[in-house]
Amino acid sequence: MVKLMNETKTIINNGLWHNNPALVQLLGLCPLLAVSNTFVNGLGLGIATTLVLAGSNASVSLIRNYIPKEIRIPIFVMMIASFVTNIGLLMNAYTYDLFLTLGIFIPLIVTNCAIIGRAEAFASKNKFIPSLLDGIMQGIGFSIVLCLLGAIRELVGQGTLFYGAEQLFGDWAKDMHLSFYLTDSKFLFAILPPGAFVFLGLIIAGKNAIDKKAKSRTMQKELVNE
Amino acid sequence: MIQSSPFTKKKNSVAELMLWVVGATLLGLAAQVYYFGGGVIVNIILATVTALATEAIILKLRKRPIKQTLFDGSALATAWLLALALPPLLPWWMTVLGASFAIIFAKQIYGGLGNNIFNPAMVAYVLLLISFPVQMTAWLPPVELAQNPASISETLSFIFTGQGSNGLTVEQMRLGVDSFSMATPLDHIKSELSQGYRIVELKESPIFSNLSGVGWQWVNLGFLIGGIILLFKKVINWHIPFGVLAGIFITSSLLYVSNPDQYLSPLFHWFAGATMLGAFFIATDPVTASTTPKGRIIFGLGIGILTVLIRVFGGYPDAIAFAVLLLNMAVPLIDYYTKPRVYGHQNKSRNGL
Numbered sequence: 001m002v003k004l005m006n007e008t009k010t011i012i013n014n015g016l017w018h019n020n021p022a023l024v025q026l027l028g029l030c031p032l033l034a035v036s037n038t039f040v041n042g043l044g045l046g047i048a049t050t051l052v053l054a055g056s057n058a059s060v061s062l063i064r065n066y067i068p069k070e071i072r073i074p075i076f077v078m079m080i081a082s083f084v085t086n087i088g089l090l091m092n093a094y095t096y097d098l099f100l101t102l103g104i105f106i107p108l109i110v111t112n113c114a115i116i117g118r119a120e121a122f123a124s125k126n127k128f129i130p131s132l133l134d135g136i137m138q139g140i141g142f143s144i145v146l147c148l149l150g151a152i153r154e155l156v157g158q159g160t161l162f163y164g165a166e167q168l169f170g171d172w173a174k175d176m177h178l179s180f181y182l183t184d185s186k187f188l189f190a191i192l193p194p195g196a197f198v199f200l201g202l203i204i205a206g207k208n209a210i211d212k213k214a215k216s217r218t219m220q221k222e223l224v225n226e
Numbered sequence: 227m228i229q230s231s232p233f234t235k236k237k238n239s240v241a242e243l244m245l246w247v248v249g250a251t252l253l254g255l256a257a258q259v260y261y262f263g264g265g266v267i268v269n270i271i272l273a274t275v276t277a278l279a280t281e282a283i284i285l286k287l288r289k290r291p292i293k294q295t296l297f298d299g300s301a302l303a304t305a306w307l308l309a310l311a312l313p314p315l316l317p318w319w320m321t322v323l324g325a326s327f328a329i330i331f332a333k334q335i336y337g338g339l340g341n342n343i344f345n346p347a348m349v350a351y352v353l354l355l356i357s358f359p360v361q362m363t364a365w366l367p368p369v370e371l372a373q374n375p376a377s378i379s380e381t382l383s384f385i386f387t388g389q390g391s392n393g394l395t396v397e398q399m400r401l402g403v404d405s406f407s408m409a410t411p412l413d414h415i416k417s418e419l420s421q422g423y424r425i426v427e428l429k430e431s432p433i434f435s436n437l438s439g440v441g442w443q444w445v446n447l448g449f450l451i452g453g454i455i456l457l458f459k460k461v462i463n464w465h466i467p468f469g470v471l472a473g474i475f476i477t478s479s480l481l482y483v484s485n486p487d488q489y490l491s492p493l494f495h496w497f498a499g500a501t502m503l504g505a506f507f508i509a510t511d512p513v514t515a516s517t518t519p520k521g522r523i524i525f526g527l528g529i530g531i532l533t534v535l536i537r538v539f540g541g542y543p544d545a546i547a548f549a550v551l552l553l554n555m556a557v558p559l560i561d562y563y564t565k566p567r568v569y570g571h572q573n574k575s576r577n578g579l
Contacts, residue, residue: 185358185361187357188357188359189353189356192356194356198331
């Protein structure tokens with residue numbers, strides 16, 4: 001039981017922090033950088049990616065013993081593609097505006113290497129429950145970075161937050177719009193791709209700084225204990 | 227003082243080199259002030275103060291010696307070159323944003339002077355250009371053509387409040403009838419060519435002179451003379467400026483010969499926009515340029531060729547900044563393939579390639 005708890009804890013920690021797909025593995029950067037120009041776009045793509053990741057991890061783990069090793073990659077890709085198709089149709093039906101905004105990046109989730117990476121590295125070697133959990137946690141870790149990056153770029157670029165929330169949550173969400181400053185000339189750098197690279201770099205640097213601090217603190221504790 | 231051998235001439239210190247670079251821009255700067263008003267001086271002051279303050283703060287955060295680095299003149303040169311490239315009536319906070327971005331993101335994040343890959347002044351310029359294209363292309367007409375040139379108080383009012391004494395912004399006045407602000411010659415040609423005009427027709431516009439644009443040719447001549455002084459003082463080598471000017475000459479000659487109605491003459495390209503400032507002062511940055519003699523010529527040629535190609539076929543009227551940054555990226559590769567042969571060793575590059 002304790003072992004199971006520990007395993008669960010490790011999976012959660014890895015997904016959200018120590019092995020975060022966006023900050024540590026640096027996988028799936030293309031959609032991460034392209035779509036994160038507002039918080040809502042980031043959240044929308046984050047949710048879609050999480051669902052696909054959970055589904056693909058779970059199903060890959062279920063049939064992991066029946067897949068011939070030589071053709072595993074095409075099989076993974078087909079399974080991921082069918083999940084992406086489902087998600088795409090769902091978004092088309094329920095969040096049509098967001099579907100239009102995200103455009104080509106929804107079908108492109110298939111090529112997100114974070115997803116096939118998890119299928120290959122984790123789901124094809126682990127049981128159902130851990131794989132499902134790993135998919136969800138990696139997805140949430142990815143989504144958090146997407147949302148954070150989207151929020152920063154939106155705030156710096158055009159001075160708003162949660163703009164376009166109604167595309168995801170329905171009309172009531174128009175009240176969520178926050179406007180921090182008004183400007184005639186948007187700070188285009190933050191909205192265009194170069195801003196995504198710079199801010200992602202800053203977020204990664206921030207994470208590394210926190211890790212370093214934590215490490216030196218534990219080392220100090222060990223020294224005191226000795 | 228008695229000294230033992232070897233007796234070598236004292237090499238210029240970093241601060242001395244940087245001061246020479248700044249001093250050599252004065253002629254071009256004077257032309258800029260004469261033709262486009264005192265706004266550029268305000269920009270220089272703003273950029274310099276910001277750059278020095280930012281550098282001090284970052285050095286403090288990084289626990290590095292502040293005094294020594296702060297007064298080596300490199301931040302001053304960065305701010306100075308950036309301000310020379312900015313339009314005279316740019317709102318103050320854009321200049322401040324650009325100068326601090328140059329120091330923090332283009333220089334200190336890479337580890338400070340000597341470690342940066344990209345030319346800090348040009349990184350800041352490109353940041354501002356892609357972020358605020360409207361403000362960054364709003365130049366004043368040269369003084370000879372201005373119906374009501376901006377006074378000093380008017381200039382300050384535009385920079386610090388964004389509005390002139392009549393409460394209009396630069397962009398609003400550009401749309402108005404009084405031709406208060408005006409496109410630069412390169413900008414003008416780019417937009418008119420897309421309307422189907424020919425170069426000969428365009429050249430009749432009063433903003434053009436014998437060499438290039440009114441005012442612009444003198445600004446460029448000023449920077450050319452300053453650059454030649456730097457060459458004689460051995461602050462810079464001839465390789466890079468030669469490469470840039472040759473690259474521009476070759477590319478624009480080929481285009482010009484193929485169709486003089488569509489393409490500008492090589493001389494025009496030489497004396498328009500930021501050509502001379504770029505060739506002698508910006509591309510020659512010792513940190514971010516190639517370091518081998520052969521490599522420097524290739525580096526310069528690349529900048530010249532790309533500048534003309536982007537000016538003619540790209541979306542922006544001038545391209546020195548983009549060309550310099552692109553070639554900065556290529557510097558490690560250029561240096562690798564142009565390593566000089568060490569005496570006693572075989573020429574490896576011939577076998578290796």
